[in-house]
Amino acid sequence: MNRELIKYPFYIIMHPFNGFWDLKYDRTQRNNVIISFVILFLLIITNILSSEYSGFIVNIMNPDDMNSLMEIAYVVVPVLFWCVANWSLTTLMNGEGRFVDIFTSTCFALVPLIVINFPWIWLSKVISLQETAFYYFFSSFAVFWSLFLLFVGNMTIHQYSPSKTIGMILLTVVAMGFIAFICLLFFSLTQQMVSFVNVVYKELALRR
Template identity: 60%
Template sequence: MRWNKEWIRFPFYLTVHPYKAYWELKYERDQKTNLWTSLIILAALSFTMILSSQYSGFLVNYKDPRELNSLMEIVYVVVPVLFFCIANWSLTTLMDGEGKFVEIFISTCFALLPLIVINLPWIWLSNFISMEETAFYYVSNSIATLWFLYLLFVGNMTVQQFTASKTILTLFLTAIAMGFMAFLCLLFFSLIQQIAGFVVTIYQELVFRT
């Protein structure tokens, strides 16, 4: 594959022209390139999160530096995205959505771009602000989040070829489904843990008795 300027330009184009760009993303562009780009965006967001918890200014950083774990930061980014994609895919297949799993994943990842574009410069900038100016920081954060949600909505709508109201409904249901998935995962892990604990106890008992 040859280097193409379009690879960088397109994700930014998407953030400002979501309707047109998501259409192109689904029907006109090379799926493999899209997948690579979305993986890079995901990695960049993880990186932004790590940087932000480490280097954000004192006034806006409430994280305990001793408990900082970059791997966990990555997990906190990647797992919700995967959860969302799985939940959304499971729901939309039942609700006659047209999206494949890969398409859902790509559209979700592309929607994350505002979070990087806005938050990354603020990591540096937040070191030079006062208490009153933190309002700007929080406002930009909120704008980034709203923008992300908007892109998510448009992306989902285009990928699934849903009407707007149906998209909102599926997104709402997806959130509930994500909750269920989290609950089931925790239940599963806690049961596994108990079984493991049980086996370990029996082993210990046997060792101590003999």
Template identity: 50%
Template structure:
């Protein structure tokens, strides 16, 4: 399957998620490169949104934005979700492999691109009274994404509706725990480095 056809199929998944995710899982139609391409597309459109959305709906200062730093707000949560979900579902009899989770999550993010691009253009021509339409479309994109993520998680792991919802919520909890432990680890490393440096200074001064 060519890249163009694979991208077109990602649109099919977004519109008909039950059929689409089933084929991704059991007909091997899912492609990791498409999932990563969607991830890149979401990152780029979010950067464009922060920089070029109309001033009516944009509270960011374009001059102070760092495009490189913007990557961490999309890519890191994406990887953290996939790792946390894989770690959790391994203990909960999930059938999805890590690659399956990456693909399912990547394909689920497509609506964010489909909504962000026209929304950026819309934000530059609307008035303050019409800004509610901008936020409405933003909400539709997020709800669409969560819906696809739900269907993808359910299909990949072959869970029931209740188990899928509980798994997604627990995945968020695991993400929070990982972030907390990560911050604790870096704080501990920083304290150790500071202690060693202080000890080195005292030894040096006494000589």
């Protein structure tokens, strides 16, 4: 991975309109997908380290109770749900973005969450109670910056107007909730079926 590829995510977050346009029509799509997975991996690492090593003043979690698999799920599942929901809706509403475009633009939009939050994992250990306002300010700024990049990326890859993009984002969030409900219902039914089969097996085994 050359230096230009490493600089590319930083170019996009500083020049989102030109950056996402280049991302959509870049012929080296394979490199963009690789970078997207790297960004997702770094966000997972940042999320785990934040839960484990953030200063006790700002860390609401008990590090002893942290589950790394859940921390991974907190990153991967929303990204996956967003991409699936957005692709499903935009396919029906004349969106020009492919699934790979949605995935790459979404991952690139998450870069501020890494760039800003990672240093604050270690800075949170040395700040005082009065200085926690800076921590929360920069954390909020990272979220709003990523949301703005997500908006610009969605608007660019689908060639939507700003108002249609806002409407599509709201519909995508609703669709994500619907997908989550279907998944929970599926897992619940699966668990009940497994329990039923287990009970039947035990009953048959006891009758022998």
